[in-house]
Amino acid sequence: MALKIALAGIGKIARDQHIPAIAASPDWELAATVSRHASVDGVPSYDDFTAMLAARPDIEVVSLCMPPVPRFDYARAAIAAGRHVMLEKPPGATLSECHALEAMARQAGVSIYATWHSREAAMVSTAKTWLAGKRLESLVVTWKEDVRKWHPGQTWIWQAGGLGVFDPGINALSIVTEILPDPIHVTASDLFIPENCETPIAAHIAFAHPYGAKVSAEFDFRKEGDQFWNIEITTAEGSLVLSEGGAALAIDGVVQSATAAGAALTGEYPRLYANMARLVRAGGVDMDLAPMAHVADAFVLGRRIPVEPFIE
Ligand code: NAP
Numbered sequence: 291m292a293l294k295i296a297l298a299g300i301g302k303i304a305r306d307q308h309i310p311a312i313a314a315s316p317d318w319e320l321a322a323t324v325s326r327h328a329s330v331d332g333v334p335s336y337d338d339f340t341a342m343l344a345a346r347p348d349i350e351v352v353s354l355c356m357p358p359v360p361r362f363d364y365a366r367a368a369i370a371a372g373r374h375v376m377l378e379k380p381p382g383a384t385l386s387e388c389h390a391l392e393a394m395a396r397q398a399g400v401s402i403y404a405t406w407h408s409r410e411a412a413m414v415s416t417a418k419t420w421l422a423g424k425r426l427e428s429l430v431v432t433w434k435e436d437v438r439k440w441h442p443g444q445t446w447i448w449q450a451g452g453l454g455v456f457d458p459g460i461n462a463l464s465i466v467t468e469i470l471p472d473p474i475h476v477t478a479s480d481l482f483i484p485e486n487c488e489t490p491i492a493a494h495i496a497f498a499h500p501y502g503a504k505v506s507a508e509f510d511f512r513k514e515g516d517q518f519w520n521i522e523i524t525t526a527e528g529s530l531v532l533s534e535g536g537a538a539l540a541i542d543g544v545v546q547s548a549t550a551a552g553a554a555l556t557g558e559y560p561r562l563y564a565n566m567a568r569l570v571r572a573g574g575v576d577m578d579l580a581p582m583a584h585v586a587d588a589f590v591l592g593r594r595i596p597v598e599p600f601i602e
Pocket residue numbers: 298299300301302303304324325326327328355356357358360378379380407440444446457
């Protein structure tokens with residue numbers, strides 16, 4: 291039987307990905323939306339989350355699609371009301387609040403899922419399998435996109451807690467932490483912060499690797515023209531390039547699978563919702579915070595470099 295779910299925060303990602311993924315899945319029935327401004331045709335809508343929880347005891351699961359800073363209060367209320375919770379990435383504004391949510395969920399006996407959509411990109415699991423057992427020499431992340439194109443009007447990205455360029459950058463780190471067999475940690479970070487913003491528009495990060503491989507990431511929100519969501523890896527046994535955010539893969543220069551430009555995210559959200567259905571039915575918890583720990587460390591170690599104001 292389909293699980294009844296409520297979607298809260300009806301913005302870009304809810305409309306682009308969550309609503310179509312739920313509609314296409316036999317696991318789910320979109321039973322309510324919660325939004326301060328929007329509604330979805332044919333679906334009961336509420337403008338207050340607490341009122342929805344009180345009015346709809348039939349809804350077992352909530353999926354939270356608002357930006358990270360306001361998300362904690364919604365998740366806490368849902369857990370307190372005995373509902374399973376699915377969190378957009380990043381799962382919260384701080385590591386501590388995510389740990390607190392996990393503890394609350396375990397105490398309440400409900401499932402909580404910190405989703406990382408980029409880990410579900412088409413070629414990520416193939417890359418992970420290829421990399422297993424190989425000796426890493428270098429890994430370079432290049433994540434460069436045009437913020438005006440992909441995040442129009444999203445002022446929250448420039449406010450404290452909105453992560454700036456780490457909002458997409460954390461997707462790269464979610465792939466890196468999924469496919470690398472060994473743990474890495476941040477050793478240096480440069481944060482380029484527009485004079486009129488609280489969060490970085492670009493960042494360079496260096497990581498330490500247990501066997502001395504060179505690992506680095508370059509994130510930039512100012513890229514016009516060609517967009518790059520690439521992870522280039524060399525090992526003693528060959529090289530691998532994941533591109534299109536993990537949707538395309540080449541091994542030793544031979545393309546294994548290519549996805550049309552702009553088709554990134556295809557299949558990612560259906561897989562997230564399939565994971566959530568399994569988690570709820572099994573009574574599980576999935577709160578991997580590794581990508582977020584790297585971002586937090588990049589802020590702690592970050593050298594702040596002021597750059598020209600960002601005018602959208
Ligand atoms: P968005 O369109 O700017 O915002 C989503 C919705 O969140 C808004 O429409 C609003 O919904 C609600 N919201 C905003 N501020 C709020 C507040 N202070 N309190 C309560 N609700 C608030 O952002 P988005 O692009 O959908 O991103 C939302 C999350 O999804 C972010 O964590 C982002 O990293 C993640 N994500 C985004 C993308 C993407 O391509 N955009 C891709 C993957 C993941 P209501 O008006 O309905 O209340």
